[in-house]
Amino acid sequence: MYYYEIFNQYPSVVKPEVNEYLDIIKNYSDPILRYIALYLIYNYKNAQKLFTGAKNYQDDLACNNLNRWLDQNKSFFTHSKKSSPNVSLWNIYIEELWKTLKSKNKEIKCPRKEYFSDTTTIPEKLGLIVDYKKYPDDYICYDPSETKDTVIKEDCQKLNKLCSECENLRVLQEKSFNSRAPHQEICLKLYRSLEISQVPESCGACPSLIRMLSFPVFVTFSGTLFIAFFLYKVI
Incomplete structure (x- = not known):
């Protein structure tokens, strides 16, 4: 009971203890993992x-x-190991952080020993686990049937920017595959674990506004000619 209370205090200020590790955990991609890492x-x-x-x-x-305290947090974060992307993130960041803490401890060591159990039953009514990381806040949904030129221009600008980022990622990915640097290996493990689709080899040009608008303009022009011709015949 004594240690349970100590490890679950979560004080509002932890700076003195964690300062030397801030450069490590500030690069963690998940805010919840950062929080767990701090404590x-x-x-x-x-x-x-x-x-x-x-x-x-x-x-x-x-x-x-x-x-035991760490395994409790692992259960929460990984949804009792039922979220494979979160399990990978946990192994890459938190388990590696434990190894770092152990190596820097010059006194008596504390080996990592899992008491973790993934037998927790998740109620079926909760449905499938959704990986929220696959759907970014700035997700671009492009409608190819859109005819408003202002909307098309805005979408094209977003898509062009995304394409350039994808191209940069592809180049970095190729460089990473040809390198054995430790930090790049970690990035590659994370990349594979999240089951991210391969980035495109290249990005096509944005649809031409002239081509997109040509059909409705043609229909309008044809309709005008037909009405004019009809009125001419009537008169």
């Missing part, structure tokens, strides 16, 4: 003076309960 660092650094290194793992209460 993992805080809890680990405050508990390491209590680690006993006992051969019987159950006798090292501080280390034992810290592992």
Whole structure:
């Protein structure tokens, strides 16, 4: 009960304990993972003076309960391992952070030991797990049947910008595949784990406004000629 209360305090200020790790966790892509990382660092650094290194793992209460606390957070974040993208993010960021904390601890170590269980039953009424990361806030939905030139121009500008970003990503991806730099390997693992579709090899030109508008203009012009001809015959 004592360690449960310590590890679940979540103080509003954790700066002194986490300052040396800010350059690491500031690059985490998920805000929830950043939050978990902050308190993992805080809890680990405050508990390491209590680690006993006992051969019987159950006798090292501080280390034992810290592992349990982390597994509880893992269950929440990964939806009890039912969200594979979140599981990958957890392994890449949080498990690696634990290794870093352990390597920098010059005193008694606390090995990572999972008590995690993925047997939690999620009610069927909640439906399938939606990976919100696959649908960005600035998602561009382009309607090829659109005829308003202002809308077409706006969509084209967005699409051209997106295409240039995709092209840059493709180049970076190719460079990453040809390199074995540690940070690039981590990026590639994350890229594959999220099951992101391959970026396009190239981007086509935006549809011409003249071509898009030619048919409705032709119909309007033809209709005008027909009415004029009809009125001429009547008169």
